[in-house]
Amino acid sequence: MEVIDVIRSVNNVLWGYVLIFLLCGTGVYFTFRLNFVQIRKFGVVCKNAFGGITLFGEKAGKEGMSSFQSLATAIAAQVGTGNLAGAATAIASGGPGAIFWMWISAFFGMSTIFxxxxxxQTYKEKDIDGQIVGGPAYYISRGFGSKGLAVFFAIAIIIALGFIGNMVQSNSISDAFQTAFNLPALYVGIALAILAGLIFFGGISRIASFTEKAVPIMALMYLIGGVVVLAMNVDAILPAIKMIFYGAFNPKAATGGIIGVGVKEAVRYGVARGLFSNEAGMGSTPHAHAVAKVKHPAQQGLVAIMGVFIDTFIVLNITAFVILTTGVLDGKTTGIALTQAGFTQALGGFGNIFVAICLLFFAFSTIIGWYFFGEANIRYLFGIKGLTPYRILVMIFIVIGSTMKVDLVWELADTFNGLMVIPNLIAVLGLAKVVSKALDDYDNDGMLKSSK
Incomplete structure (x- = not known):
């Protein structure tokens, strides 16, 4: 049995049973406990998220970032290959119905990410360097009271995102550029590592400056391209919607047998790729939201909801509907090649180039975001002395990832993502009273009214 077969077997148990129930169950629990906060507060979510939007905000520093910069950093991590290659992989492996399960996991995930x-925000602190830091390792140890789980999480996320996850990003970029421009994968990986290193070594101010500019531009660019394709195939939109809903419960019939999978695969790939895309419950984006300079923890919690909404219900849907309306789903093509096929079907040769450029923006911004999340945990485990070795190692993994076989990289990403979810959700569930109290305080002290 090959290594990838062993990893795939582990993932089948992890994602086929354990995490589907844990992730969705947590989302359902907080959705009811917080009285559907993602619906009843959505107007305030929009106001808080976009009230301070700017491409040239105040310079971030040791005291943290603005609320919008934190959201941009979170979205930079959320909107990556999961929206282009991951969504395509979910459809190819689980059928169109996988998109339905992505929607479901994202809806409930909004309450989890809140x-x-x-x-x-509640358990953030200053490190020895005077830098504001926070995230699951901090609320697991300080709030939940488990140093062991905190250390396990910190190690898991450094491996999952800083190393393995960023291999996925560079792998997808190099693959897309090889297809579109016939560039050697190794050369693309080296260029990515150098560009990323320039931002890594610039610290939090350079990271915030990059994400606040890159995220709005890249999202708008992809949205425009996707709308153009959908406008060209407007008659296929309703049939595509039917394929998604029908395929959620009868995958084989939805595609006429092209995708020979069952409901279990549709759910498994939908939830797995959904998590990889929006990261709700994973424990990654809290690192960005921890450093936001806000007056109340719930204020940033509401902002965090917008990250999942943009990632799944806007950007990911563009990819899904481009694939389904252009008729390129053939049961053989998968990953970024399937997404490129959809845009190429509508836009001709420019489609490959468009996807490659979008993927460069999406995946590179995710590399920056995931590096930042890993850095917070390096600080937790080793202090500032661990930063330089970590930065160099991430750059090396970016190069290695650009030349690896994509199937193995994705399976490894699923494994380590799953491992980091477990300690995070144990603590989040254990601290549910803290979350409920924060939302009640936010409502009762008038801050909700002042945000309207």
Whole structure:
């Protein structure tokens, strides 16, 4: 049995049973406990998220970032290959119905990510360098009271995102550029590592400056391109919607047998790729929301909800509907190649180039965001002395990832993402009272009214 077969077997148990129930169950629990906060507060979510939007905000520093810069950093991590290659992989492996399960996991995940952001704000602290830091390792140890789980999480996220996850990003970029421009994967990986290193070594101010500019531009660019394709295939939109809903419960019939999978695969790939895309419950984005300079923890919790909404219900849907309306789903093509096929079907040769450029923006911004999340945990485990070795190692993994076989990289990413979810959600569930109290305080002290 090959290594990838062993990893795939582990993932089948992890994602086929354990995490589907844990992730969705946590989301359902907080959705009811917080009285559907993602619906009843959505107007305030929009106001808080976009009230301070700017491409040239105040310079971030040791005291943290603005609320919008924190959201941009979180979205930079959320909107990556999961929206282009990951969504395509979910459809190819689980059928169109996988998108339905992505929607479901994202809807409930909004309440989970609200809770994560509230806890990250509640338990943030200053490190020995005077830098504001926070995230699951901090609320697991300080709030939940488990140093062991905190250390396990910190190690898991450094491996999952800083190393393995960023291999996925560079792998997808190099693959796309090889297809679109016939550039050698190794050369693309080296260029990415150098560009990323320039931002890594610039610290929090350079990271915030990059994400606040890159995220709005890249999202708007992809949205425009996707709308153009959908406008060209407007008659296929309703059939595509039917394929998604029908495929959620009868995958084989939805595609006429092209995708020979069952409901279990649709759910498994939908939830797995959904998590990889929006990161709700994973414990990653709380690191960005922890450093936001806000007056109340729940204020940033509401902002965090917008990250999931943009990632799944806007950007990911563009990819899904481009693939389904252009008729390129053939049961053989997968990953970024399937997404490129959809845009190429509508835009001709420019489609490959468009996807490659978008993927460069999406995946590179995710590399920056995931580096930042890993850095917070390096600080937790080793202090500032661990930063330089970590930065160099991430750059090396970016190069290695650009040349690896994509199937193995994705399976490894699923494994380590799953491992970091477990300690995070144990603590989030254990601290549910803290989250509920924060939302009640936010409502009762008038801050909700002042945000309207």
């Amino acid at each position: 809770s994560e952001a509230v806890l990250a």
